[in-house]
Amino acid sequence: MCGIIGVFNIKDSEKLVRKGLEIMRHRGKDGYGFYAKDKYALGHCLHAVVGNVKQPLIDRRYDRIFAANCEVYNWKELSSKYKIKVRNDAELFYKLLEREDVNKILSIIDGDYACAYLKNNKLYLFRDLFGVKPVWYAQENDGFAFASEKKVLENMGFNCIFDLNPRNILVYDIKSKKIKFIQREFFYIKPEHNIEYAVMRNETKGLLINAIAKRIPDCKFGLLFSGGVDSAIIALILKQLGVEFTCYICVLEEKEFSKPKDLEYAEAIAKKLNLKLEIIKVKLKDVETNLSKIANIIESSNVTKLGVALPFYFATKKARKDGCKVILSGLGSEEIFAGYERHKDSNDINSECRSGLFWIYERDLYRDDVITMCNNVELRVPFLDKSLADYALKIPAKFKINEHNKLILREIAIELGLDKEYALRKKVAAQYGSNFDKAIDKLARRNKNETKSEYVNKFYNKPNLKLGVLFSGGKDSCYAMQVMVRQNYKIECLISMKSKNKDSFMFHTPNIDITKVQAKAMDIPIIFGQTYGDKESELKDLKKTLKKAITKYKIHGIVTGALFSRYQRDRIEKICDELGLKVFSPLWHKNQEAELMEIVKEGFEVIIIKIAADGLDENWLGRKIDEKTITDLRKLCDKNGINVAGEGGEYESLVLNGPMFKKKIIIMDSEKIMIDKYEGIYKIDKTKLIGK
Numbered sequence: 001m002c003g004i005i006g007v008f009n010i011k012d013s014e015k016l017v018r019k020g021l022e023i024m025r026h027r028g029k030d031g032y033g034f035y036a037k038d039k040y041a042l043g044h045c046l047h048a049v050v051g052n053v054k055q056p057l058i059d060r061r062y063d064r065i066f067a068a069n070c071e072v073y074n075w076k077e078l079s080s081k082y083k084i085k086v087r088n089d090a091e092l093f094y095k096l097l098e099r100e101d102v103n104k105i106l107s108i109i110d111g112d113y114a115c116a117y118l119k120n121n122k123l124y125l126f127r128d129l130f131g132v133k134p135v136w137y138a139q140e141n142d143g144f145a146f147a148s149e150k151k152v153l154e155n156m157g158f159n160c161i162f163d164l165n166p167r168n169i170l171v172y173d174i175k176s177k178k179i180k181f182i183q184r185e186f187f188y189i190k191p192e193h194n195i196e197y198a199v200m201r202n203e204t205k206g207l208l209i210n211a212i213a214k215r216i217p218d219c220k221f222g223l224l225f226s227g228g229v230d231s232a233i234i235a236l237i238l239k240q241l242g243v244e245f246t247c248y249i250c251v252l253e254e255k256e257f258s259k260p261k262d263l264e265y266a267e268a269i270a271k272k273l274n275l276k277l278e279i280i281k282v283k284l285k286d287v288e289t290n291l292s293k294i295a296n297i298i299e300s301s302n303v304t305k306l307g308v309a310l311p312f313y314f315a316t317k318k319a320r321k322d323g324c325k326v327i328l329s330g331l332g333s334e335e336i337f338a339g340y341e342r343h344k345d346s347n348d349i350n351s352e353c354r355s356g357l358f359w360i361y362e363r364d365l366y367r368d369d370v371i372t373m374c375n376n377v378e379l380r381v382p383f384l385d386k387s388l389a390d391y392a393l394k395i396p397a398k399f400k401i402n403e404h405n406k407l408i409l410r411e412i413a414i415e416l417g418l419d420k421e422y423a424l425r426k427k428v429a430a431q432y433g434s435n436f437d438k439a440i441d442k443l444a445r446r447n448k449n450e451t452k453s454e455y456v457n458k459f460y461n462k463p464n465l466k467l468g469v470l471f472s473g474g475k476d477s478c479y480a481m482q483v484m485v486r487q488n489y490k491i492e493c494l495i496s497m498k499s500k501n502k503d504s505f506m507f508h509t510p511n512i513d514i515t516k517v518q519a520k521a522m523d524i525p526i527i528f529g530q531t532y533g534d535k536e537s538e539l540k541d542l543k544k545t546l547k548k549a550i551t552k553y554k555i556h557g558i559v560t561g562a563l564f565s566r567y568q569r570d571r572i573e574k575i576c577d578e579l580g581l582k583v584f585s586p587l588w589h590k591n592q593e594a595e596l597m598e599i600v601k602e603g604f605e606v607i608i609i610k611i612a613a614d615g616l617d618e619n620w621l622g623r624k625i626d627e628k629t630i631t632d633l634r635k636l637c638d639k640n641g642i643n644v645a646g647e648g649g650e651y652e653s654l655v656l657n658g659p660m661f662k663k664k665i666i667i668m669d670s671e672k673i674m675i676d677k678y679e680g681i682y683k684i685d686k687t688k689l690i691g692k
Contacts, residue, residue, distance in 0.1 A: 002069040003027030003148045008040040010143040017041040020152045066094040070113035073214040123172040131166035131361025160554045165580040189350040211385030221326040222246045222319040227265025230330025233413045250280040250311035252435035262433035287439045292459040298367045301460035301488045303452045307431025309371045316375040332383030336392035337409045338400040342589040349397035463490030465556040468549045473515040476561025478655040483586040492553040494526040521663045557582030592645035605657035609682040613650035621672045621682040663689040
């Protein structure tokens, strides 16, 4: 991995780039490159794995410049095919871009990359489809800048900073000072493979072996090893390929905690396969000492991200001390082979897998990149291989999940020689299997914090991201927003759609004007969008409204209250991906009754404002959702099969008060309007706000 940086149309561009290079010098200690002209400058710091070729690569005759953070695994093949004589992968990438359109070249590149290419006064900024390699950008006034890490741009004085969506190519025109995006195609899940399972399994195995083999560097390297099937199968294949490597596992060791499960399995597998295993044992005081440092490295106080970053940090620190420049990880297996509980609950497993891959760059990859690179170690992720992922996403669901998840991968592991006991081990997230989540929990209680989030938030004094909320005024969007706020995400605005179609599949319609009152009660600005509610046009209208929110409030992503509706979620994800927005659905596949109980427990005051299901009569309109209501809904669920949370449209809700409300809404005038015996609306005509 390397670091790239550039500043355009700013007076002190050269000075800023030099400052940025100093901030991210840990990303590359094998060489520094710099180019400045007029009001722009580009810089590069090199972490040499494939040849030591100084960047940026420059053709002064035509003002063409290329800076890359890349590992191109097919560069030698492409060099031979196109008859281009080059010294390494970055030089090959540059020469290809000189010949063809950017999008076309990206379609033939096999690898992980984040690159900047200047040609004809236009800067092209792009990264691999998964987002393994990071790049952030900022545009303020007439100036534009990019860098490998967000903190670099922050330290250079930029405020409106965005993570480049991997499915977008950003094009910045130096003269007009305008940005446009070129959309790239992502992976498809159809048509599914229609071949014998034995053949499919064998082809998957071949792709996996190739994905691992191509990532073996010509230098000392290691493997992040948890004792789970993902890292175990990588270790097994590396062993069978006859290469030398070291496995690294980091665990928390405290007398009051039981032996970490990951360590038990890692030791057993290492002994069975005769692997070299380095065990890094960390004490609670080490966690407390390093939490602030690590939170600022990953630029987040998200509990889950910190829980994973902690063992990664200590493991890669030891790996670098041992002389490793590269470390492999099993990240991505859960997404392509369906390894999470949400996959088991899904009625469209491959669609769920694809959705997970959409957002893996925000959820996992940036954290893992910056935490490994702070120790000057490059991360490689074989399961996020383009050919392997493309193939795996078309494997029929029945070959991914039965009583076990990741079925096909586990069977391949057994076929390769891994004992069933280890191949069939149930997934344990890194923060739990290593005991680091327990460490954060204990420190939170020791410091008299009610939650882990409350404790870790003090270590990173900036919001994780700025978000807008797709806001209906109902319980799910309100609770989803509260969950994200608790995790230190900043809510910049609410976004509500007014649909003229009362039966809209996408948008909540009853009493939608009350969202303006709710926004006032929470002291959060709101943006309204208008739509006629036609099935396709309402998506275009939503896109227009989201664009307004991006322009006015500089949001990085959207919060949705989606529970199980793929119809809504898929369409929102598609629109947001086109706009470069991240999507957060913190309630996705949450137990519905548990969600209702949490809403009540956390102090939300919610009423039912629309009914449309057998058993829900006029008496339910205006009814407060409390424990008694939840019990009655459960009985109706057992009797009539209704959805307890109303996810199937059985009822809709309105929040009158909650943790984020600075004032409480009082209903002054209302009426019940029944359309049928079990269908009606609680129409609210007048409200007022009172202090809490």
